[in-house]
Amino acid sequence: MKKISILDRLFLLVTVLLAAYQISFGLNNINILATWSYTAGFGVLLVAGLLLIILGFEGLESQIVVIVSTLIPLSISLGLIAEHLPKYSIPYLVFTIIGFAVIAITRYTSEDKTATIILAVTHGIAGSLITFLPIVLSIQGKVSPGYFLVGLGGALIGVGGLLLAFLKTGKPILSRQTILSVLPGLLLVMTALYLAGFSLR
Amino acid sequence: MNEIRAALKTIKSKYFPLIKSLQTILLLITGLAGFMSARCPVLNLSTLLELTGSLFIAISGSTVLNMWYDRDIDAIMPRTCNRPLSTGVIKPKDALIFGIILSILGISWALTVDLLYGLVVFAGLFFDVVVYTIWLKRKTAWSILWGGIAGGMPVLAGRILGTGQFDWIGIALALGVLFWIPTHILTFSIRYHDDYQLAKIPTFPSTYSFQTTRIIIALSSVFTALAMGAAAYGVGLTWGFLRLMAVLSIGLFILAVRSLTKPSERITFGLFKYASLYMLASMLLMFFAGI
Secondary structure, rough: OOOOOOOHHHHHHHHHHHHHHHHOOOOOOOOOOHHHHHHHHHHHHHHHHHHHHHHHHHHHHOOHHHHHHHHHHHHHHHHHHHHHHHHHHHHHHHHHHHHHHHHHHHHHHHHHHHHHHHHHHHHHHHHHHHHHHHHHHHHHOOOOOHHHHHHHHHHHHHHHHHHHHHHHHHHOOOOOOHHHHHHHHHHHHHHHHHHHHHHHH | OEEEHHHHHHHHHHHHHHHHHHHOOOOOOOHHHOOOOOOOOOHHHHHHHHHHHHHHHHHHHHHHHHHOOOOOOHHEEEEEOOOOOOOEEEEEEEEHHHHHHHHHHHHHHHHHHHHHHHHHHHHHHHHHHHHHHHHOOOOOOOHHHHHHHHHHHHHHHHHHHHOOOOHHHHHHHHHHHHHHHHHHHHHHHHHHHHHHOOOOOOOHHHHOOOOHHHHHHHHHHHHHHHHHHHHHHHHOHHHHHHHHHHHHHHHHHHHHHHOOOOOOOHHHHHHHHHHHHHHHHHHHHHHHOOO
């Protein structure tokens, strides 16, 4: 297992601080569901960052990581839907709850293949929404052009989540060493992009 | 002038390690947070400085007296055998005089700032040095309860100086620290179990069991989160800060549960570190809420 470096810890610390800032100051004037969905997404980022700083990459060994890392794209995509397409809030909320529950159940009960497919589908839908919805809204002029950064950050969140999830399923897309090397930087860049996009909205 | 420089250099190199700077600063931060939680105008700089000075000196005095009294067991335990009194860098009599001077100076200053505030600072020192260290530490594992009460005094003192009275928020803040202290001490008693055995200090792992100790650490963490959450609500933190507290508390809760379901030294030590960060973050939120 790769040892966590000082630079990794620094990246993670900045990520934690950015996530804390977003939760504390960046969620004003939006509805309750969006507020708490974004809080959950950034909250998982914050706590995960802290635990990685404290426990090192060994903290990723737990099966729970797969399940919890799914919360990031699911809850942020739910926040986007609740904020910009409120009439779809309830159906999408149901999808996130069922998706999350099925991922959690199959992780412990099903074969690797089934669990991986369900994970990929759920991640894929949430990741696509986070990536494309802000870009479409920017193009339509419903939000400021800078909001597309949210989509960019969201895409990276999806990539980060997928890398982590597939790493834990035993079918890593990249080598474990590579994933762990890029993970802290990836978390920092995606969080920064998301914050920038949100503040430019 | 050269003599003063030489004296300051001696204090820095020999006596500074006696005050356990990290622990002292964290306790000082809790006192400042208690004060700022009263929403005192931060421009009330003279009171803030008096609080900082008096509390820092009183806590330092208490720590030096602890180290003076525990020098025999510190010398036995590998973790603490390099402390200045154990290695003989400082004579016990010098440390005792230094500790007494700091304690008297800190408490006297605190009493001149505000009588009630000074009494609470004195209570903290009394519980820590007399009740916890001298009376109970070598007799019962439950001494940590009194260590916890002593640890909660700085935040309570700060709050009292800010509001001029006891209130439930001050008690909740003190309870938050009280429940956090066992997390700190019990984790050390697991990690350095052999050291404590060597020094014949009764601890929870030696008196009860490691699993019982882990359960108490987990419960303490949860109660810390509940007390700090209640205090944060009472102080009137913004919803943004409350959401942040909620997120940090959930992290603490998850780690506490994890330490019970899959116990390991790494997770237990991780919980201890997280709980310390949690305490620091909570106190900083209380502090900044007051600005």
